[in-house]
Amino acid sequence: MKRLLLISSVLMLCACSIPAKVELPPGQDLEQGHRAGEALAGKPLPPQRIRPGDTLRIVRNTGEAPSISAFTANSIYELTLFTVLNDGTFSYPYAGQIKAAGLTPQQLTQVLESKLKNVYQDSALTVNINQAPGNTVFVGGSVRNPASLPVTVTTTLEQAIVGAGGLLSVGDSRNIALLREGEDGRYKTYFFDYRKFMIAGNAGAAPVLLQRGDVVFVPKSSVGNGIEWVDVYLNQLIPFTKSIGIGASYEINRQSN
Template sequence: MSPGAGNGVLRAGDVISVQVFREADLSLDATPIAEDGTIALPLIGTIKAAGLTPAQLSQQVTQRLSKTYLVSPQVTVNLQQYASHLVSVEGAVEKPGVYPFAGEARLSSAVALAGGTSDVAKMKQVVIFRHDAQGQSVAVFDYSAVQAGTMIDPVLMPGDRVVVGLSGMTQAWQDLVKSLPALAIFTRL
């Protein structure tokens, strides 16, 4: 998804625009979503934005404005910048680091952002660590199978940690990953 498209879920740190047709005083050109997931709008006040798509947020703003302030307001919400979409890539890659990515980026995109795998990469031991509301989970991927198209190329989530090979992990993590099959299934820890 590219910025401006309406299907991705908004997250804290993303920058959005809120345009109310013919109401410049009620519109915002670029406003970041606060850490608590809210934005502040003229007349309306604070409204929850994180967890909604731009279209859903547009509907909520429209409903609030139409209740007391405007007759048939036309509201458009656009995502301007994915500030929250970061992935860390480490281990046996050419340029380890933290990289921004677009909404539907995949594991192969993260590896490409990091300059590709190094000569010593253990291609069958590519791990994605993910932390969400339910806790920490991990999945092991055979990256050579991903490249060949015989294994799923997973969609990344903001905050994912990709480790190529085992060099970027402690011995305890290495032992755990070795015990998990490379089935592209996230396992809760």
């Protein structure tokens, strides 16, 4: 009886350590995700949005610049730089505390010009993202080297997967997921058949450009999940319970004698 309880405890412990399986969405939702992915392929990226931690460069288009005798060229440049705080705001002269996170540079330009129109005769200015510390994409799941990778304006989904070492043999190449944050701050999921990127010409899929913050996830195929089951239960669990069973039997028999 004691041996049975011990082995049952081991089984429960090992079951808790089995990696969780990430389920694909139901068939209809998966098809819709693939259609959304096909619509996204080959399209230019949406305008980049400002995030906490970004450094903005804001320059008035007209008006007197500070005297070079009063400031060095370097300090004049620094006067145009503003860092977005963790709460998504920054302070701008005569405009006060401004909420910038989630806006595009063009949208922020309109906000500032509106606030400054009663201060300057011509309030026109230009806003650019000067530095973006979190300029990365994340690649995980059934790839050889899950990692966060730097992203440029020309980085594609295919390049990111190659940069992460490529797909594992257990990966589901037909249902690669791209999670992208929308304007509402929530992720929207797109699905792609990676095999189509390997086809040259018009028959193949168009490149999918990535933007910072994107998450690329490669799920396990049904074969991959089967291989994992074999490895956990046959190669790890059974030998372990056999060794525990022998030791437990010896201890129980010794105590009963």
